[in-house]
Amino acid sequence: MTGGGEIGLYLAGRISAEVALARLLLAGASPDAIAETLASDETPRGRALLHVVRTRRESLQDLRAMFADVTHETLTAPSGAAVERIGRMFDRALQASPEASVAAYSLGDPAILADATDEIVAWLGAARLIGPVSDVLDLGCGIGRVAAALAGRVRSVRGLDVSRAMIDEARRRCMAANVTFAACSGTDLAxxxxxxxxxxxxxxSFPYLMQAGSAVAERHVADAARILRPGGALVILNLSYGGDPAADIAHAVRWASAYDLAARVLGDVPFKLWDGRAFVLQQPDP
Ligand SMILES: C[S@@+](CC[C@H](N)C(=O)[O-])C[C@H]1O[C@@H](n2cnc3c(N)ncnc32)[C@H](O)[C@@H]1O
Known part of the structure; x- marks a missing residue:
C-alpha cells in the first residue's frame, strides 16, 4: 500500500485521522491494508487510528467502493459537458452516502460531519464574515449542511448546486424559513x-469548478465580485485539488487583482478536523 505518506502526516499531527483515512480510501487503499500498515505502530496516535479502522471496517469498505466512482482529474470535455458530468457524479455519490458525498473526511458519519460544519461556522463568525444581517450565497451547497448551520446566524442563505439530487436532499433536510435552494447551471452565476x-x-466546491476548467472557476469569481455588496467577501474553502498550494495562491492573487478584490486570506489551514485551505477575497468597503 502507498499510504505511508498520509499515515506519516497523521502520526506527525499534521492532519486528522478522518482526513488521513479519506485520502487513503480515495487513493484506493483497503481498510485491511491500512490496518496492516498500522499494526506495528505502538504510538498513541497509531493505536487510535488502528482502532478507528477496525471499528469502522465495513463502512470504510463501502466508502472505498463509492470513492472509486469519484474523479478529481481535470476534464477535457467542453465546460458545459464537464459540469454536467460532475453533477451526475455527485447525484450518484449522494445515493451511496449523503455525508461522504459532500465531505469524504466525514467517513459517512453524521456526527463527524456536524463537528466539521461547526468548525467552519465558528471560523466564519470569528473572522466576522457573517452576522445577523448577512445574506449568504452558498455555492455548491450539496445537502445543505452549511446552509442549515448558518440559518440561525445570518439573515438569509441561498444554496445553489449543479446537482439536482443535492438540491432535493438539501430541501428535505433544511426547512428554515430564511434558507432557499435552487439548481444552477454550474457554468456561471449569471x-x-x-x-x-x-x-x-x-x-x-471550487475544486470542481477548476475540474471543469479554470475558466469556469474564474467566471464564478467575476460573478461573485458583481454579486457582492461593498465590503462583502468571496470565501473559497479549498480552491483546487491540484496539490500545489503555491499555484492556488497564484490563482487567488490573480483573480483578486483582475476583479478589484482585496486578498485578505491566502491559503491558511484554519480547521483541526478538515484540511481545507481558506481564501478570502473581499470587496472594498467605501
Ligand atoms: C464536496 S461537495 C461540498 C458540498 C457542500 N459545500 C458542503 O461542504 O457540504 C461539492 C458540491 O459542489 C457541487 N458542484 C460541483 N460543481 C459545481 C458547479 N459547477 N456549480 C455548482 N455546484 C457544483 C457538487 O454537486 C457538490 O454538491
Missing amino acids: LVPSGAFDLVLAVD
Whole structure:
C-alpha cells in the first residue's frame, strides 16, 4: 500500500485521522491494508487510528467502493459537458452516502460531519464574515449542511448546486424559513442579481469548478465580485485539488487583482478536523 505518506502526516499531527483515512480510501487503499500498515505502530496516535479502522471496517469498505466512482482529474470535455458530468457524479455519490458525498473526511458519519460544519461556522463568525444581517450565497451547497448551520446566524442563505439530487436532499433536510435552494447551471452565476449578497461561500466546491476548467472557476469569481455588496467577501474553502498550494495562491492573487478584490486570506489551514485551505477575497468597503 502507498499510504505511508498520509499515515506519516497523521502520526506527525499534521492532519486528522478522518482526513488521513479519506485520502487513503480515495487513493484506493483497503481498510485491511491500512490496518496492516498500522499494526506495528505502538504510538498513541497509531493505536487510535488502528482502532478507528477496525471499528469502522465495513463502512470504510463501502466508502472505498463509492470513492472509486469519484474523479478529481481535470476534464477535457467542453465546460458545459464537464459540469454536467460532475453533477451526475455527485447525484450518484449522494445515493451511496449523503455525508461522504459532500465531505469524504466525514467517513459517512453524521456526527463527524456536524463537528466539521461547526468548525467552519465558528471560523466564519470569528473572522466576522457573517452576522445577523448577512445574506449568504452558498455555492455548491450539496445537502445543505452549511446552509442549515448558518440559518440561525445570518439573515438569509441561498444554496445553489449543479446537482439536482443535492438540491432535493438539501430541501428535505433544511426547512428554515430564511434558507432557499435552487439548481444552477454550474457554468456561471449569471442569473444571480448584482449587489445582492454579503458573502459568497464555496465550501469544497471550487475544486470542481477548476475540474471543469479554470475558466469556469474564474467566471464564478467575476460573478461573485458583481454579486457582492461593498465590503462583502468571496470565501473559497479549498480552491483546487491540484496539490500545489503555491499555484492556488497564484490563482487567488490573480483573480483578486483582475476583479478589484482585496486578498485578505491566502491559503491558511484554519480547521483541526478538515484540511481545507481558506481564501478570502473581499470587496472594498467605501
Ligand atoms: C464536496 S461537495 C461540498 C458540498 C457542500 N459545500 C458542503 O461542504 O457540504 C461539492 C458540491 O459542489 C457541487 N458542484 C460541483 N460543481 C459545481 C458547479 N459547477 N456549480 C455548482 N455546484 C457544483 C457538487 O454537486 C457538490 O454538491
